[in-house]
Amino acid sequence: MNKNIIIASTSTLHGGDYLEYLLPELRLHFKHCKKILFIPFARPGGISHEEYTAKVATAFAKINIKVKGIHEFEDFSTAVSNAEGIFTGGGNTFLLVSQLYKNKIMTILAETVKRGTPYLGTSAGSNICGLTMQTTNDMPIIYPPSFITLGLVPFNLNPHYLDPDTTSTHMGETREARITEFHAFNNVPVLGLREGSWLEVKGDQTTLKGTLQARLFMPNQTPVEIESGTDLSYLK
Amino acid sequence: MNKNIIIASTSTLHGGDYLEYLLPELRLHFKHCKKILFIPFARPGGISHEEYTAKVATAFAKINIKVKGIHEFEDFSTAVSNAEGIFTGGGNTFLLVSQLYKNKIMTILAETVKRGTPYLGTSAGSNICGLTMQTTNDMPIIYPPSFITLGLVPFNLNPHYLDPDTTSTHMGETREARITEFHAFNNVPVLGLREGSWLEVKGDQTTLKGTLQARLFMPNQTPVEIESGTDLSYLK
Numbered sequence: 001m002n003k004n005i006i007i008a009s010t011s012t013l014h015g016g017d018y019l020e021y022l023l024p025e026l027r028l029h030f031k032h033c034k035k036i037l038f039i040p041f042a043r044p045g046g047i048s049h050e051e052y053t054a055k056v057a058t059a060f061a062k063i064n065i066k067v068k069g070i071h072e073f074e075d076f077s078t079a080v081s082n083a084e085g086i087f088t089g090g091g092n093t094f095l096l097v098s099q100l101y102k103n104k105i106m107t108i109l110a111e112t113v114k115r116g117t118p119y120l121g122t123s124a125g126s127n128i129c130g131l132t133m134q135t136t137n138d139m140p141i142i143y144p145p146s147f148i149t150l151g152l153v154p155f156n157l158n159p160h161y162l163d164p165d166t167t168s169t170h171m172g173e174t175r176e177a178r179i180t181e182f183h184a185f186n187n188v189p190v191l192g193l194r195e196g197s198w199l200e201v202k203g204d205q206t207t208l209k210g211t212l213q214a215r216l217f218m219p220n221q222t223p224v225e226i227e228s229g230t231d232l233s234y235l236k
Numbered sequence: 237m238n239k240n241i242i243i244a245s246t247s248t249l250h251g252g253d254y255l256e257y258l259l260p261e262l263r264l265h266f267k268h269c270k271k272i273l274f275i276p277f278a279r280p281g282g283i284s285h286e287e288y289t290a291k292v293a294t295a296f297a298k299i300n301i302k303v304k305g306i307h308e309f310e311d312f313s314t315a316v317s318n319a320e321g322i323f324t325g326g327g328n329t330f331l332l333v334s335q336l337y338k339n340k341i342m343t344i345l346a347e348t349v350k351r352g353t354p355y356l357g358t359s360a361g362s363n364i365c366g367l368t369m370q371t372t373n374d375m376p377i378i379y380p381p382s383f384i385t386l387g388l389v390p391f392n393l394n395p396h397y398l399d400p401d402t403t404s405t406h407m408g409e410t411r412e413a414r415i416t417e418f419h420a421f422n423n424v425p426v427l428g429l430r431e432g433s434w435l436e437v438k439g440d441q442t443t444l445k446g447t448l449q450a451r452l453f454m455p456n457q458t459p460v461e462i463e464s465g466t467d468l469s470y471l472k
Contacts, residue, residue, distance in 0.1 A: 010407045010408075012407055013407065014405035014406070014407060015405075043417075043420070044409075044417075045413060045416060045417060045420075046416060046417055046419075046420030046421075091417075092417050094376075095417075095421070133376065134375065134376050134377055134378075135375060136375070136376065137375075137408060137409075138409075138414065138417075139370065139371060139372070139373075139414040139415070139417065139418055140330075140369065140370050140372065140376060140383055141370055141414075141417050141418040141420070141421050141422065142370075142421055143382070143383050146379070147376055147379050160406065160407065160408035162406060162408065169250035169251075170250070170396065170398060170431065171246045171248055171249065171250060171396065171431055172246075172373060172396035172398065172431075173280075173373075173374075177281060178374065178375040178377075179375070180281060180282060181279075181280075181281060181282055181327075181328050181331075181374075181375065181377050182375055182377040183282075184279070184281075184282030184377070185282075185331070185377050185378055186377065195406065195407055195408075
């Protein structure tokens with residue numbers, strides 16, 4: 001398969017502009033694209049598709065790429081399959097997945113990206129690259145018809161991965177405890193991507209990028225730290 | 237209605253034993269009970285029904301109340317309707333709700349508690365007291381047949397409510413941002429219960445207890461702080 005995918009933990013680093021830290025990478029990733037298709041369905045903070053698309057267009061203008069929101073098309077499936085490149089932004093994963101199913105584009109989106117159309121996901125848009133959305137951090141604000149997602153990689157993602165705060169007195173579950181609960185019922189590997197990390201998927205090769213380590217959770221095993229540059233193609 | 241319910245944010249305060257801070261309250265709440273029914277379905281950290289029930293039994297032994305897990309009964313519906321008192325513990329809300337539906341006891345549990353059987357919920361066991369489980373903090377580790385829950389109060393709960401950490405550089409959504417996203421699609425009030433707070437529901441009266449304030453989120457309104465002792469019966 002000719003996959004060409006960036007799966008980023010976050011769109012924005014603390015103190016930085018939207019997509020700023022990724023722009024050098026995106027310039028290369030989308031080098032053959034004059035215009036990309038943006039999927040704004042996750043609507044962070046409930047903002048409209050129009051507002052969200054305008055924000056994305058401002059960021060991509062810096063690398064001379066135009067952006068069109070999928071909501072501007074009459075036929076969403078054709079918009080996906082004809083796109084030069086595709087970006088799915090962050091927000092609420094339950095909402096994003098519900099909308100992908102409601103608009104009947106989950107399958108065509110997976111097929112199009114597997115065929116080689118360059119794809120970028122951030123946060124919720126990265127969550128859906130895994131086998132299921134079941135390791136999202138988001139609130140279930142809407143009931144999706146299924147938790148199954150694009151399956152562009154053979155494992156699940158936990159974007160915005162957060163290490164336990166050892167000074168905290170809060171008794172809510174840590175991120176690691178939540179992933180352990182996931183593994184009590186599912187045997188899919190989970191990759192915790194810290195903010196500033198991303199995965200680069202080129203064909204059959206999946207590489208951890210950025211300066212940070214990622215945390216890999218395998219069922220019934222102690223989690224391990226993965227170094228930047230590691231090839232994760234061995235994960236099944 | 238003769239409701240007699242405690243809806244607690246957490247089972248355990250930092251540095252305290254399991255249920256310790258609530259025991260004086262529970263002694264009164266379950267004063268007519270020699271034995272209570274425990275619903276261990278939420279399985280925190282994936283522990284077994286047996287282990288979880290043993291932990292709860294140890295805590296309730298301190299106030300001379302026996303505990304029997306619902307998994308020890310042949311007929312779950314009869315166990316619920318005949319119980320002297322009922323406690324649903326915390327863990328994963330998706331798992332808890334899935335199990336309540338799978339075992340066909342969601343409706344009988346709601347009816348039994350509305351009829352006056354004393355009920356205690358902590359964390360996930362509190363989440364299900366609201367209209368829906370859609371303001372849980374938990375990961376969707378299992379796909380439930382519905383997000384609709386017991387509706388013992390006419391609003392939703394957010395247990396383990398956490399104020400934004402103003403010193404944090406993490407870019408994941410704050411709890412308040414997540415509840416704002418919920419309100420973009422739902423017009424149900426949401427009560428954020430901080431750890432150490434609980435609601436006492438007696439008949440038609442719902443009172444905030446404990447020493448802390450709670451944070452009330454109404455759709456399209458700025459959230460407000462609610463003082464301990466406030467009667468929340470006006471919420472619809």
